[in-house]
Amino acid sequence: MGNRNEPISIYSRSRISDICEYAFRHQRTGEQLTHEALGKMIGRSARWVSDVINGRTIPMREDAEDFVRACGNHRAIRMLKHLYGDAPPPTDPRLMVNLTTALYNLIKQCQDVIAEAERVIEWERRRRPWQSLSTADEQLLKHLGKQIEDLFQAGDDVHIIMDEKYGIDPAIHQHNWLAEARALEIVVSDPRELMRRERQEALLTGETSL
Secondary structure, three states: OOOOOOOOOOOOHHHHHHHHHHHHHOOOOOOOOOHHHHHHHHOOOHHHHHHHHOOOOOOOHHHHHHHHHHHOOHHHHHHHHHHOOOOOOOOOHHHOOOHHHHHHHHHHHHHHHHHHHHHHHHHHHHOOOOOOOOHHHHHHHHHHHHHHHHHHHHHHHHHHHHHHHHOOOHHHHHHHHHHHHHHOOOOOOOHHHHHHHHHHHHHHHOOOOO
16 A cells, blocks of 8 residues: 555656746736846846756745745646645646536536535435445545545636636635635634534543543
8 A cells, every 4th residue: 555645646756847837838917028127026136047947956845835826827727736646637728628618527427516515415314334445445445535536626616717817816715615614714724622522522521532
């Protein structure tokens, strides 16, 4: 079994400069930044920017993230996140014709996830807690997980194409979601609060914690 903590990526770390070059050549900032202007935005020299683009310097992750974000290219941001195992890779742009196509795909993926989720709900309803997982059980759960990954990909595709076609920055979606989630107390904003709640839950269920 492979290392579960090892990032899953189709890109090698040596491709970071290629990702940065792509971001620089296809900026979405409203104006074409020069080496000097980009360097100033991220606290680097024009020479460093040039060296990254031409593969003479391989930036650290934080520097690469600053680089591609300054360029405003969300496909490059996705590629960089995927390289470190934090997101799926961007979809081939030839498959993303327009927003309508992307939305139809998102609808289909939602329907697929709902169908698989209903199968798993029925499976868990019939399953006895002491029963070990069979190979078929594992396949059922893995298929649901794969369908969820498809849904994430489809959702990200919609975010990207809304940005490319209509200039809606995907970052605003996360900002809006986070503001609502905090207002509704869906998320825990303080790690200590999370620990307190887990201790409280353990006391209620009769469990003990070290």
